Amino acid sequence: MQVEHIGIAVKNCNDANHLFENLLGIAPYKAEKVESEAVNTSFFHVGNTKIELLEATSENSAIAKFIEKRGEGIHHIAFEVEDIYAEMERLKSQGFQLLNEAPKRGADNKLVCFVHPKSANGVLVELCQEIRG
Numbered sequence: 001m002q003v004e005h006i007g008i009a010v011k012n013c014n015d016a017n018h019l020f021e022n023l024l025g026i027a028p029y030k031a032e033k034v035e036s037e038a039v040n041t042s043f044f045h046v047g048n049t050k051i052e053l054l055e056a057t058s059e060n061s062a063i064a065k066f067i068e069k070r071g072e073g074i075h076h077i078a079f080e081v082e083d084i085y086a087e088m089e090r091l092k093s094q095g096f097q098l099l100n101e102a103p104k105r106g107a108d109n110k111l112v113c114f115v116h117p118k119s120a121n122g123v124l125v126e127l128c129q130e131i132r133g
């Protein structure tokens, strides 16, 4: 398993893109809107992992609620897995609380699911599997 990306909640992707471009010295490689999560995302390659900037597109978005409550900042850590179905079963059998019954389509051509922060020492964990074919 490796860290696929670190999700950072931001108020405005354009502003955050400029800041991270200055910080990292590289431009984002992708911008993607994900309606199902009510977010705009922007991705930077950093070594063999990524930064995912997330801007809410609706006040009901998880990102909007997070920023309202905690301000901008690190939102989640995503791990890449080979078989998200098997990993979900494994985590469920170990008593982790999953936030979705089945994987859903995320950004950057991935199937994703989430583990409740309460099950992971206060960290929102995302599992990602590349959508193959």
Ligand SMILES: CC[C@H](C(=O)O)C(=O)SCCNC(=O)CCNC(=O)[C@H](O)C(C)(C)COP(=O)(O)OP(=O)(O)OC[C@H]1O[C@@H](n2cnc3c(N)ncnc32)[C@H](O)[C@@H]1OP(=O)(O)O
Binding pocket: 007, 034, 037, 039, 041, 052, 054, 062, 063, 065, 066, 069, 074, 075, 076, 078, 099, 105, 106, 107, 108, 110, 112, 114, 116, 117, 118, 122, 123, 124, 126
């Ligand atoms: C576009 C897809 C993209 C991808 O990579 O493919 C994404 O990453 S999408 C990312 C945005 N989507 C999600 O985060 C979906 C999963 N998240 C959720 O279902 C909710 O945000 C949830 C359940 C984590 C929190 O829900 P809600 O905000 O309605 O509940 P509370 O505010 O009451 O929070 C409950 C409890 O959890 C703590 N909390 C909330 N968010 C986080 C967080 N990001 N990291 C750590 N802890 C978090 C919150 O503080 C509450 O704790 P308490 O001690 O009761 O205050």
Ligand SMILES: [Co+2]
Binding pocket: 005, 007, 052, 076, 078, 126
């Ligand atoms: Co993510």
